[in-house]
Amino acid sequence: MAEIIQRDGTWAFxxxxxxxxxxxxxTVPLFRQTYGEIAVPLEAVSGIVYEPERKRGRLRLRLRExxxxxxxxxxxxxxxxxxxxxxxxxxxxxxVAEYVAEEVRQAxxxxxxxxxxxxxxxxPGPPVPVSVRSSDGTVSFDGTQVxxxxxxxxxxxxRATGPRILAIGDLVQVEWLPNTGYEDGFMRFVxxxxxxxxxxxxxDPYALDLWGSSRRDLLTALVATAVTARLPHPxxxxxxxxxxxxxxxxxxxxxxxxDVLLRRLRELGELHxxxxxxxxxxxxxxxxxLRGF
Numbered sequence: 001m002a003e004i005i006q007r008d009g010t011w012a013f014x015x016x017x018x019x020x021x022x023x024x025x026x027t028v029p030l031f032r033q034t035y036g037e038i039a040v041p042l043e044a045v046s047g048i049v050y051e052p053e054r055k056r057g058r059l060r061l062r063l064r065e066x067x068x069x070x071x072x073x074x075x076x077x078x079x080x081x082x083x084x085x086x087x088x089x090x091x092x093x094x095x096v097a098e099y100v101a102e103e104v105r106q107a108x109x110x111x112x113x114x115x116x117x118x119x120x121x122x123x124p125g126p127p128v129p130v131s132v133r134s135s136d137g138t139v140s141f142d143g144t145q146v147x148x149x150x151x152x153x154x155x156x157x158x159r160a161t162g163p164r165i166l167a168i169g170d171l172v173q174v175e176w177l178p179n180t181g182y183e184d185g186f187m188r189f190v191x192x193x194x195x196x197x198x199x200x201x202x203x204d205p206y207a208l209d210l211w212g213s214s215r216r217d218l219l220t221a222l223v224a225t226a227v228t229a230r231l232p233h234p235x236x237x238x239x240x241x242x243x244x245x246x247x248x249x250x251x252x253x254x255x256x257x258x259d260v261l262l263r264r265l266r267e268l269g270e271l272h273x274x275x276x277x278x279x280x281x282x283x284x285x286x287x288x289x290l291r292g293f
Contacts, residue, residue, distance in 0.1 A: 002103040004059070004096045008032075008088050011059065013104055016042050018061060020084055029082040031218045035070075035126060038084055043113050044068065044122040048104045050089070050097045059087040059097050061104075067118035069125040069229035074221050077178055082218060117235065125229030132219045135179075135212025136201075139187070141223050143230065144168055146189060148208065157285060160271055161205045166191065168230055176224040178210070179217040185210035187220045189227075197264070203285055 003012040009023040009032070018040040022032040040061065047062040063071060063085065070084075080086060089097045131140040137150040137158075148164040172190045179185035186201035187208045194206050201209040210217040272282040 002100045004087070004089065004093060004100050006087060006089055006093065009084075011061075011087055011100060013100060013107075015107055018042070018045065018104065020061075020087075022084070029079070029218070030215050031078075031082040031221065032084060034219060034222065035084060038123070041122055042104075042107055042111060044118070045104065045108060045113065046115055047108070048101045050094070050101045052091075052094055056091050057089040057094050057097060059089055059101065061085040064115070064122075065117040066234055067122040069121050069123065070221070070225045072121075072234065073174055073176055073224040073228040074178075075176070077176070078221065079178070079180075079218070119235045120233055121229055125225045126222050128226050130222050130226050132216075132223055134187075134208050134210055134217050134220050136208040136210065139208060139220065139223050141226050143226075146171070146223070146227060155202050155209075156281070157203055157271065157277065158205050160277075161267075164205055166206075168227070171227065171231060173231065174224045174227050176221060178221070179212070179214045181214040185214075185217060187224055193263070199285075 001012060001014055003010065007023050007025045008028055010019075010021045012019045012021075020038045020040065022028055022036065024033070040063070044063050044067040045061065046064045049060050049062075051058045051060065066072065087097075128141055128143040131138060133151075135151070136154050137148055140147045140149075145168060146164075146166040148166075150158045150163070152159075166189055170191045172192060172195055175186070175188040175190060177185045177187075184201070187210065188201065188204060189206050191206065194204075197204065197206070199207070201207040208220060210220065268277065268282060268285055271277045272279075277285065
């Protein structure tokens with residue numbers, strides 16, 4: 001057993017699995033503590049490195065592309081402190097960190113683990129149900145459907161549409177960008193009908209606009225990961241895209257595109273007639289929809 005225990009967490013390798021446990025210190029980000037322990041099978045690892053620095057070092061675990069729904073959902077945009085595959089190492093534990101890294105590298109060499117992208121997720125992602133309250137509303141996922149309940153601070157257009165419920169079978173992907181504290185983030189649920197929509201997150205009833213506490217809004221990555229883990233693997237979607245007849249796809253896409261545009265404009269018109277949207281809000285939202293299409 002190769003193990004290193006630090007304030008940020010513990011990494012332990014038993015020859016087949018790298019077990020990453022977050023630390024309990026108050027400096028450990030809320031996202032890491034909430035995501036919990038991660039068991040990374042050796043077949044999901046592409047490499048490991050220890051990077052020494054002047055006052056402290058860092059262990060980095062590299063995973064094969066396509067093997068982890070967390071990396072797929074966040075796209076490498078997690079802040080360094082919240083990234084579970086990075087461990088800050090005190091300078092006096094550098095030798096232990098080097099030992100752990102060497103043990104993992106030797107196991108990779110002996111087992112001849114593949115380097116190419118994985119064709120299925122090798123890590124499960126967070127368990128469900130999972131629910132997170134963000135600045136724009138509360139988003140929940142029970143494994144079969146996503147529900148968004150808007151907050152009092154949400155845009156009037158969103159609140160007027162009521163809670164948004166999306167079946168997992170209707171989703172194409174989840175787009176996620178963190179709130180950095182300097183720039184707003186968002187989490188958008190892309191369906192077959194909204195794949196062409198480019199509404200700003202503040203107006204999009206399929207998106208959460210993340211503008212509040214960056215510490216808490218980061219937890220939306222839990223939902224994004226849980227949903228991503230239950231969507232078709234990217235490699236499967238890529239194969240389907242290649243095999244789909246291009247002409248038929250183009251025709252169907254154009255038809256769907258037109259239908260979605262008409263439906264969105266009709267919904268906006270109804271909200272305007274009912275007095276939910278002012279003349280100015282209606283004109284601005286309509287222009288945004290048309291630009292997106």
